[in-house]
Amino acid sequence: MEQVKLILDSEKCAQLPSAEHHSYDDKFSLVERFTHLTLASQVNSLGFLGLDKEKLRQAKTWAETSQVSIRFRAEERCSFLREETRQVEDPTKHVSEISMGGVSLGLTSKTVTKVTEFFWKFEVAYQLEVFRGVGSESSDRMVLQSNNCNTELKTTSKVTPQPEVKVPSTLQEANITFLLRHTDLGDLSTPVFKVDRVSKTTKTPRRNAEVDAAMAYVGGLGRFMRNTVRYLNDLAARDGEPSTANLSTEAVLVPALPLFVSGTSTSAPAVTDGTATLALVDVGQEESGCPVISAVDSNRLLAEEMRNLQAKQQDLAQELGSRSGVFALPEAVLVVLLQHGIDVTQQWAESMNYVEAMLRQQLVAAIGKEVTVADFAAYMRFHYRKVFQDAYLPAPFSFAVRRSELHSPEGTLSIEEEATGGSTPSQPVCSMSSVGHAQSVTFDLNASTTVSFSGDVHLHAWLAHQFSGQSGSSLALVSHARQFSSYIVMVGRIVSATQFDPTYAILVQNKDELGIPLDLSTIPTPKEFKDAIESLSPEQQAFAKAFRAMQLESTLFGVVVVQVKPQLEELLKLPEDSLTKEIKLTQDLMQLFIKYQIPSDLLSFSEDLLQPGEAATAAKKLEIVKGQVAQMNGMIAREKQEELEERRKEEEFKRMEQIRRMEEERCRKEAEEVKIMQLEERCMMLSDQAVCLQSAPKRSGGMMGGMMRGMASAFGGASAERCAASPAPGGAMPRSAPMPSVAATAAPPVATTPTIGKGRGKGGAPNACPKPTVPSSATAPAAMAPVAPVGRGMEDTEEMSTARDYTQVPKQMDEQFEKLDPTSSLRPTIISCGKSWAKRSQPSLLSAKKTEKLETDQQKKEKDAAFDLLDAITKSGALPLSHATLHIVVAATHCFDKTVTETVIQENLNPIERVECSSLIMASTVHQQPVAAMIKDSCRARIKLASPQLMDDVLKVQDEQ
Numbered sequence: 001m002e003q004v005k006l007i008l009d010s011e012k013c014a015q016l017p018s019a020e021h022h023s024y025d026d027k028f029s030l031v032e033r034f035t036h037l038t039l040a041s042q043v044n045s046l047g048f049l050g051l052d053k054e055k056l057r058q059a060k061t062w063a064e065t066s067q068v069s070i071r072f073r074a075e076e077r078c079s080f081l082r083e084e085t086r087q088v089e090d091p092t093k094h095v096s097e098i099s100m101g102g103v104s105l106g107l108t109s110k111t112v113t114k115v116t117e118f119f120w121k122f123e124v125a126y127q128l129e130v131f132r133g134v135g136s137e138s139s140d141r142m143v144l145q146s147n148n149c150n151t152e153l154k155t156t157s158k159v160t161p162q163p164e165v166k167v168p169s170t171l172q173e174a175n176i177t178f179l180l181r182h183t184d185l186g187d188l189s190t191p192v193f194k195v196d197r198v199s200k201t202t203k204t205p206r207r208n209a210e211v212d213a214a215m216a217y218v219g220g221l222g223r224f225m226r227n228t229v230r231y232l233n234d235l236a237a238r239d240g241e242p243s244t245a246n247l248s249t250e251a252v253l254v255p256a257l258p259l260f261v262s263g264t265s266t267s268a269p270a271v272t273d274g275t276a277t278l279a280l281v282d283v284g285q286e287e288s289g290c291p292v293i294s295a296v297d298s299n300r301l302l303a304e305e306m307r308n309l310q311a312k313q314q315d316l317a318q319e320l321g322s323r324s325g326v327f328a329l330p331e332a333v334l335v336v337l338l339q340h341g342i343d344v345t346q347q348w349a350e351s352m353n354y355v356e357a358m359l360r361q362q363l364v365a366a367i368g369k370e371v372t373v374a375d376f377a378a379y380m381r382f383h384y385r386k387v388f389q390d391a392y393l394p395a396p397f398s399f400a401v402r403r404s405e406l407h408s409p410e411g412t413l414s415i416e417e418e419a420t421g422g423s424t425p426s427q428p429v430c431s432m433s434s435v436g437h438a439q440s441v442t443f444d445l446n447a448s449t450t451v452s453f454s455g456d457v458h459l460h461a462w463l464a465h466q467f468s469g470q471s472g473s474s475l476a477l478v479s480h481a482r483q484f485s486s487y488i489v490m491v492g493r494i495v496s497a498t499q500f501d502p503t504y505a506i507l508v509q510n511k512d513e514l515g516i517p518l519d520l521s522t523i524p525t526p527k528e529f530k531d532a533i534e535s536l537s538p539e540q541q542a543f544a545k546a547f548r549a550m551q552l553e554s555t556l557f558g559v560v561v562v563q564v565k566p567q568l569e570e571l572l573k574l575p576e577d578s579l580t581k582e583i584k585l586t587q588d589l590m591q592l593f594i595k596y597q598i599p600s601d602l603l604s605f606s607e608d609l610l611q612p613g614e615a616a617t618a619a620k621k622l623e624i625v626k627g628q629v630a631q632m633n634g635m636i637a638r639e640k641q642e643e644l645e646e647r648r649k650e651e652e653f654k655r656m657e658q659i660r661r662m663e664e665e666r667c668r669k670e671a672e673e674v675k676i677m678q679l680e681e682r683c684m685m686l687s688d689q690a691v692c693l694q695s696a697p698k699r700s701g702g703m704m705g706g707m708m709r710g711m712a713s714a715f716g717g718a719s720a721e722r723c724a725a726s727p728a729p730g731g732a733m734p735r736s737a738p739m740p741s742v743a744a745t746a747a748p749p750v751a752t753t754p755t756i757g758k759g760r761g762k763g764g765a766p767n768a769c770p771k772p773t774v775p776s777s778a779t780a781p782a783a784m785a786p787v788a789p790v791g792r793g794m795e796d797t798e799e800m801s802t803a804r805d806y807t808q809v810p811k812q813m814d815e816q817f818e819k820l821d822p823t824s825s826l827r828p829t830i831i832s833c834g835k836s837w838a839k840r841s842q843p844s845l846l847s848a849k850k851t852e853k854l855e856t857d858q859q860k861k862e863k864d865a866a867f868d869l870l871d872a873i874t875k876s877g878a879l880p881l882s883h884a885t886l887h888i889v890v891a892a893t894h895c896f897d898k899t900v901t902e903t904v905i906q907e908n909l910n911p912i913e914r915v916e917c918s919s920l921i922m923a924s925t926v927h928q929q930p931v932a933a934m935i936k937d938s939c940r941a942r943i944k945l946a947s948p949q950l951m952d953d954v955l956k957v958q959d960e961q
Contacts, residue, residue: 017258018358034351037255037302042341044305045344071131074127078123078164080121119154124147124148125146190281204905262291313333372419373467374420388934395430413477443492445871466893488506494888507564525827529548556888557832571875602628603625609628809925813892821917829891920934
């Protein structure tokens, strides 16, 4: 900037555009002006490289019908010259003194090394040329520069330092057709570049077709220059005598600057008299009142650039005038010119980015912050209140679970979104909702049980926003129950017009707060789908269409809320509101149905329970049910007590049995000790008899034979029992037998009266594993086969015939997206439940709340418990659910490729209008009303201008009617 101030007149004030007040069109003028400066600078640099005015005209002629490129091509060769051997003396000398006959002599010695050196001739030939097309003919090529240079390389081994032949050693090309077509060759070469500001493809001063073409040209030329400079610098390093020339281009002015200049010019720039072509900005391209640097001042910058380049060339001539080798003065000048061209292209790209950054800074300064996705969503809630009429205004998805407006809510159900990072509290999403006629819907509890309900059906359409692949928030289905309240939540899919498929189910009660995370996945837009299958075979298209139909139906996310108290009243044949204030009774009933799975017939009211002549009043019915529940609780309490008593007796029996076994073990050990003592005594007796017999006369057989047999029997391994029982040989009397062992035995337990739910084995002994009670045929209700939903009267049948088929909503919405969304940005979205749920509960009134994670196993247990309760309160499907509500959510995502700010700045789009159009498309499908009937009169003109296809569609519908 300081250098520019020195070049311009003293009364001129140059400054950056961000510091000057200007209009939006001035930014277009700014882009055009520094692009003019860039193109003129490049023409001037090419003039230094050899593209004089005559060659420039020829290249301009080529560019009218063909593509013109610039090419740098080099070849390298290395050949052996000679071998030289020389003597190299060591600078160190060794001096020795010798004394002979009293005379001292000094001897000096030095080391001489023989060195063999090999010399090579390294040749480089390069050529810089401009060519037409592929340059196959000589008439299609013009040489700008060429040179054949060589240097001598020296090595200590006979190994070539460079490849013998390398053709080409480098080949770099760049297309310069854009430069030639945007240069007017009159008396002076002047660049011609202008952005078409009214074109539909023109988004911003930076984002338009003309700048995109310039960006592609500048990028290619920059790569060409960088690669060529890299090769030449490498060539300088391989030269026999490396160059020390100053190749810096810092002193050369780069004219491609984004400048606003105030003041008037007093003189015109002087034209250099060199051989180079001087390209200047056309003074006739001036715009009155525009603060952009004028053409005259621009030409001053270009003239200064030329002067700097000539001065740099002269400096190099003084440094390298007498130098030879592969990197001499021509190569140094080529490096400087190419490096300056790199500086110019980089400055042009930075100037372009500066204009866009300036727009971004101004937008942020106007709003006061960087707009995030969450900020945009918050604004759309505000914007909807200004667009939609009250009857069609998108409302928060938050509903009270209540029987009627006269009853207090049991809890709430909502879909909430929380900004990423938790910067703001979660809040319900806004959806476009409509309430349909009550219609019978069924769902399966299991393979043999089907439950029906006919409550209200709410259809919700929710539009998500996604910028640069980020939604900026996370969704969750939140269910909250009040104290002493309960309801069942089922989540699944709508598989047909009258069938709901529950995937998850859970009972929410007593201040439970359940959060189910919701995952979103988008499918291709209708246009993307049609474009993708356009070139497929009919069979492949049929497969893709069938799969897409399944995906579209999967976008119907269903939530069913079942109120438990009203259903219990109907199940127990109680009057309406009977259980509203019966908290204890309701809790007992829930426990009996869920925990003990008691059949409802054992608890419900029936006429046979009344006394003769007694009226079946509401209070009497409630009293009878209370009595039934009390009796059942009493029976369960007695059953528990009996089970505990039986368990105690079992434990006592086990203890006595253990004592008996211990006593038997003690007696067995004592018997073994007695046997051992008897055996020892017998052995001693036999030993004494043997001593006596040794002194007696011998006989044949007799006592000695018997004694020997007795000893053999005693010591030959016979058992102690056998020795004690058999008579002593030789007529000896047997010893007395050991005392029999006495084992203590425990008396069997006293048989008790059989209890409900406990089986017994033979002899009245209790089984080791008692089994649960199976109700007998006398007390258990008869098994009910699945029955069809309760029939309707003629009026209900007629209403059902006109009920809406909600499975067709995704298809209808997809057709509307294709017809009314010109940008093809609306993607149908599938909502699915996350894997890990969060449940916050309070086990008791005085305990603190705790939060637990419900994983897959816990979710399965909760579903089983909820289905068990549903099976009980509907009598396995025989009794329809009287108070159930179905919420159907269909979602779509408006996808923007960039962030909110980038969408506004780079795409020059107002995302508010785009999302508004998408919202109106979805609202029209949900409410089955034309757009004009849903919006306020104050917005009609603006919406017709921003989204004319919405209003045109309304006119077509009116014409058809």
